[in-house]
Amino acid sequence: MSNWLADWVADQLRSGAARRSAPAGVGGDAMYVYGSIGVDAALTSTGDIWVGTYDFDTVEGTAATVTWHRAVGLERLGFIVIAARRFPVLGGLLPARPANAAGCPACRATGDWHLFSADRKESLRIRGMICKTCGGLGWQS
Ligand SMILES: [Zn+2]
Incomplete structure (x- = not known):
């Protein structure tokens, strides 16, 4: 993976255009590219997509534990397609x-x-x- 992505992710975080994400076990920068009820997705500076799913199954219904996994294949592609709608430069990560x-x-x-x-x-x-x-x-x- 070339450096443009790492530079770009760092820029988004520095400028506040994107929120920093910190999936467990991921080194380097990561930014949120998707958020929905119970699901977050983060893009790392190396082009990986990490998906966090929240478990709201608690007695109070307020505390949530998040479990992260690295998306591969179609799941990764799908989140990059979604992210590229908001950040067109990310289309460069998609296959031609x-x-x-x-x-x-x-x-x-x-x-x-x-x-x-x-x-x-x-x-x-x-x-x-x-x-x-x-x-x-x-x-x-
Ligand atoms: Zn299709």
Whole structure:
């Protein structure tokens, strides 16, 4: 991984454009790129994505314990696609589309999660959720 990412992540943290994240066991800088109910994702200066899931299953319902894991494959791609919508420079971390790649049928090549009717004639596009077949790229090689 080239240095531009490490420099960029450091810049985001220094300028306050992104919040610092500190997944357990990760050295170097990491910044939050996604946050939702019960799930956070952080990008490290080496291009790794770490996903934190919160366990709210406590008696008081207030304290939460977070468990981090390093995302690989489609899960990592999906979070980078989401992050690149907010920080376009991160598109540089995504693979280039090969000339012979086919559009992903599961999301109609949009990268967004789709729910299909039983006969697959109709679909509902869920913006902001990533297609689990292609990781949000919109194509498959
Ligand atoms: Zn897809």
